[in-house]
Amino acid sequence: MTSPGTEMVKIRGLSKSYAGREVLRGIDLDVAAGSVMCIIGPSGSGKSTLLSCINHLERIDAGQIWVAGELVGYREKNGLMYELPERQISRMRQRVGMVFQQFNLFPHMTALANIMEAPIQVKRVRQADARARGVELLERVGLAAKHAMFPAQLSGGEQQRVAIARALAMDPQLMLFDEPTSALDPELVGEVLAVMKDLARSGMTMVVVTHELAFAREVGDELTFMDAGMVVERGAPRQVLAAPQQRRTQDFLSRVL
Amino acid sequence: MPHAALSAGVDHAAHRVVPLRHPWIWVASAVVALVALAVLASVATNPAFQWPVVAEYMLDPQILVGLGRTLELTLIAMAIGLVLGTLLAMMRLSPNKLLSTVSWAYIWFFRSVPALVQLIFWYNFGALYPVIALKLPFGPTLFSASTNSLITPMFAALAGLGLAQAAYTAEVIRGGIASVPKGQARAAMALGMQPLTIFRRIVFPQAMRVIIPPVGNEVISMVKSTSLVSVIALAELLYTAQLIYARTYETIPLLIVASLWYLIIVSVLSVGQHFLERRYRAR
Ligand SMILES: Nc1ncnc2c1ncn2[C@@H]1O[C@H](COP(=O)(O)OP(=O)(O)O)[C@@H](O)[C@H]1O
């Protein structure tokens, strides 16, 4: 277990290209255990790509990422980085929960089955135990009554709450949120943010890409502003939002506020 | 005043709507009904149809054996098509260039050559390779036999129908797998699931929804395609009917017997297909 204050995520010199175009350029970032890191920035600045690199859904081209002190996706030997076999990468991913903008619930399973699936298939948890835990998690996100519903029968806000419960079912040490409320109707944003706020209060380490500046201000311990694949500015959310130091941050904030 | 009527105390709710009448539809329907009646009457009364002969042969043991052969061919050829088709689809989607190219070439070839030609080709395979042997390249022979003893009409029929079916099925399965949004596999990966589990539990069940209805159609066309096999003298339904009328000269009634059986099988399968589609379209 990592004690508070130590780094849950440590990123050094991370670069990543798609077809020769660099979308992440030398990112350095630290997320303290138990803290909430919010990331803002214009569309296309590389926020989603950064999150995907943290659990190795995307390969990286240079740099290193550690989660809970463990190098992600590669094994270092004589200054070279050897990609790990799929089995070991999957094991690392079990400890990192991810929530997507488009929810990505499994449409052919009920809400409860969505939550039970990974514990049973990956951790070989017994059916009855997975069910009990699933019910408990649905209660936690306020959806106990909807356990038998299929994703298509749920509102966007409900789907996203099920998706959060699904990620929590693997007992992750770290949760990544990629614009979790961007696909929601405005009146449904609040219920999802409330669940996230609750999770933050329980001490979960979270990296949250979001456009909800009020959430960043209230819940975030740190705020990072990204532009064109680089970290432009970071600091305490109130400070960055109220008095941005960099020109590009000022421009961005003046556009979204 | 534009809204004068509003003030006059008229009961607007009491205005009824009269749909537009279509008198020509009635005329056309009457004509079609008359033609249909005339056809039915002629079919029923023209003695050349020889309905009593049809009735006599409907449950003839020889016909029933041929019918069984037709069902057997359909079943096995479809099974070959599904298994090989799944394999071809996975090869086609594989990042390995060699595998996907081989699969592409297979699909291209077997979809381009007509099934009838393929059947005759397999039937005459002995002319191409008189002896079939299993041997290591430049090494010893492990097994050897004359082609004509191996390639029976049944083998040629199954090869001709099944290998072509695999090419069609592969495309259907590939389309089904490709229809599952990429986010599904990503979400499963993020939960720590491994590729095989992701395919089995997440991607394939969703692909089935897209795959099942067209495969149902393929089964129905396969029933009809088996009649092609009559050209290589395999006694399925049509060839059995031909054998009988070659002897008795009751050509038309026996063709009707075969047609009625095809109608019955296809109708039964269509009902099943309807329920399958409804089940997989739900949700
Ligand atoms: N799979 C991909 N292939 C090619 N380019 C991609 C891919 N994913 C993202 N990109 C590009 O990388 C850049 C960063 O994208 P992304 O990380 O999604 O930005 P953000 O989440 O900040 O909007 C964009 O220019 C995008 O077009």
Ligand SMILES: [Mg+2]
């Ligand atoms: Mg994004």
